[in-house]
Amino acid sequence: MRFACPYCNQHIEADDDMAGETIHCPFCQRQITIPAQSTLPPKMPTPEPAPPGAVPPIIAS
Numbered sequence: 052m053r054f055a056c057p058y059c060n061q062h063i064e065a066d067d068d069m070a071g072e073t074i075h076c077p078f079c080q081r082q083i084t085i086p087a088q089s090t091l092p093p094k095m096p097t098p099e100p101a102p103p104g105a106v107p108p109i110i111a112s
């Protein structure tokens with residue numbers, strides 16, 4: 052899940068099965084407890100740009 056550190060408000064990602072565990076914030080190093088649910092909306096999926104050459108250009112002859 053994703054949540055914000057209550058101290059520095061940085062966004063942190065953790066596995067769902069780590070809920071309730073106490074970790075150190077990777078940003079401010081304070082001890083925080085991973086919430087049971089995400090407190091941030093999930094990342095919007097970013098559309099991957101088509102790799103070059105995937106769609107061959109139509110060459111008018």
Ligand SMILES: [Zn+2]
Pocket residue numbers: 056057058059060061076077078079080081
């Ligand atoms: Zn923090």
